[in-house]
Amino acid sequence: MLSRAPAAILSADLVYVEHRLEPDIGVAVDADGVIVAVGPIDSLPAAPIRHFRHRALFPGFVNTHSHAFQRLIRGRTLTVPAHDARADFWSWRTRMYEAALALEPQDVGAVTAYCYLEMLQAGITSVVEFHYLHHAPDGRPYADPNTLAWQVIDAARRVGIRLTLLPVAYHRGGFGRPADPAQRRFLSPDVDTFLTRIDALRGPLTGRPGARLGLAAHSVRAVPEPWLDELKAYARAYGLPVHVHANEQQAEVEQCVAATGRRPVELLADRGFLDARTTVVHATHLSGTEKALLAGTGARVSVCPTTERDLGDGILDATGLHARGVPLCLGSDSQVQIDFFAEMRCLEGHERLRRQRRNVLIARGEGERSVAPAVWEAATRAGADAAGLPVGAFVPGSMADAVTVNLNHPELDGGLPRDIPGLLLCAGGPHSVSEVLVGGRPVRGPEGHPLEGEIRGAYRALCRRLWG
Ligand SMILES: [Zn+2]
Numbered sequence: 001m002l003s004r005a006p007a008a009i010l011s012a013d014l015v016y017v018e019h020r021l022e023p024d025i026g027v028a029v030d031a032d033g034v035i036v037a038v039g040p041i042d043s044l045p046a047a048p049i050r051h052f053r054h055r056a057l058f059p060g061f062v063n064t065h066s067h068a069f070q071r072l073i074r075g076r077t078l079t080v081p082a083h084d085a086r087a088d089f090w091s092w093r094t095r096m097y098e099a100a101l102a103l104e105p106q107d108v109g110a111v112t113a114y115c116y117l118e119m120l121q122a123g124i125t126s127v128v129e130f131h132y133l134h135h136a137p138d139g140r141p142y143a144d145p146n147t148l149a150w151q152v153i154d155a156a157r158r159v160g161i162r163l164t165l166l167p168v169a170y171h172r173g174g175f176g177r178p179a180d181p182a183q184r185r186f187l188s189p190d191v192d193t194f195l196t197r198i199d200a201l202r203g204p205l206t207g208r209p210g211a212r213l214g215l216a217a218h219s220v221r222a223v224p225e226p227w228l229d230e231l232k233a234y235a236r237a238y239g240l241p242v243h244v245h246a247n248e249q250q251a252e253v254e255q256c257v258a259a260t261g262r263r264p265v266e267l268l269a270d271r272g273f274l275d276a277r278t279t280v281v282h283a284t285h286l287s288g289t290e291k292a293l294l295a296g297t298g299a300r301v302s303v304c305p306t307t308e309r310d311l312g313d314g315i316l317d318a319t320g321l322h323a324r325g326v327p328l329c330l331g332s333d334s335q336v337q338i339d340f341f342a343e344m345r346c347l348e349g350h351e352r353l354r355r356q357r358r359n360v361l362i363a364r365g366e367g368e369r370s371v372a373p374a375v376w377e378a379a380t381r382a383g384a385d386a387a388g389l390p391v392g393a394f395v396p397g398s399m400a401d402a403v404t405v406n407l408n409h410p411e412l413d414g415g416l417p418r419d420i421p422g423l424l425l426c427a428g429g430p431h432s433v434s435e436v437l438v439g440g441r442p443v444r445g446p447e448g449h450p451l452e453g454e455i456r457g458a459y460r461a462l463c464r465r466l467w468g
Helices: 068-073 089-101 105-121 147-159 191-205 225-238 250-260 264-270 288-297 305-311 318-323 340-355 372-379 381-387 420-427 452-467
Strands: 008-017 020-022 025-029 035-040 049-059 061-066 124-131 162-169 211-213 215-217 242-246 278-282 300-303 328-330 402-406 433-438 441-444
Touching (some): 061 105, 061 278, 061 381, 068 089, 105 124, 105 147, 105 433, 105 441, 124 147, 124 242, 147 162, 147 211, 162 191, 191 211, 215 225, 225 242, 250 264, 264 278, 300 381, 318 328, 318 340, 328 372, 328 381, 340 420
Parallel strands (some): 008 049, 061 124, 215 242
Antiparallel strands (some): 008 020, 008 025, 025 035, 049 402, 402 433, 433 441
16 A cells, blocks of 8 residues: 655665565655555556666665764774783773864764765665764863764765764763763763753754664763663653663673672663663673573664674674574674675674584574575664664665665676575675665765765865874
């Protein structure tokens, strides 16, 4: 049943529907970029057809965890100082704070636009920004306390990527520990001040195409327990997605147990923080009890495999969570790599290394099952739930966010339609992506993005100033 007349029909040699590539399928889209029908082209009502030749059309990827400014330190944290024998997450964090302290508002805009451009070129059409850089370099709020949030919103608008902005509550350096001076740009003195800042964003972002609001607690170490109640109540009242980092590091788990007698996910569950609107980021080091708690609440896990590998975090029990029905989604997090084909590959691949098995993240069901649907689901539809966005699949009511894959690329030579998702899972990458559409409209063609020169130029100038 059509809700509205289509303004256009998107098609390609092959279209990815219900985790299969099929020929002769059309995606009918209305004037607002909403999908109104999907099916054989000759069954759809007449509308201008935009057919992508030699292409396969896939739903755009949904990136559920991003700190855009961290793109600046990619490749710059691969040394160990002579006086410090150890490099780990915590030493990386010190370098990351140095970058965070150096940025003026226009710099935040420049690096965010550059990072989002790289995402869009790689087929990511929605991004969830875990935004904790709030204040001026001296730690004082800007005259408009959301100045840096607006830089992020504007960068996403310029690039044309869909954004869920999560302003992040951050208060202290750890359990019973005041904040470190290097964290001064992140902090709120109390939860009311933080929520007042969210209030000021809520009105302008309501109904704004291309951007929506959520919120986040940085972690159980960075916010006092009662804040979790306030944040969750606010998110419930306004229907916002809510995210939290948890269990990324063993040290964080140990400190949480020492301070509270509970592990982080146990504490979050105790506080009623976990439900179907909640996304737990990382969940690398979970106990059996914590896995069961996640499964019982409907919360999902955002896994960031290329970052977790880069930081030496560890490997989560992906198959254990998958088997319990905990949805997994994916994030590029520290931007060490912006490539969702690689994130999908690592989600499955890390689990193979850990378990010494093959083909572990398979969809549930009868008969022969393959890896591709489950990891593609993590990269698209499960991510849409984390972002609180109607995207991630070609179904009526969803936004027509899509990427085309070039079927003429040599790595796909000889591939039958049923082989192509697997070929891409093994060796695909940003080079596989041709056109990118957001809300049915092309935002990037095979020749590139219209603002690419300008955005790259501003980013290079920023890097020269910071590192040159
Ligand atoms: Zn993060």
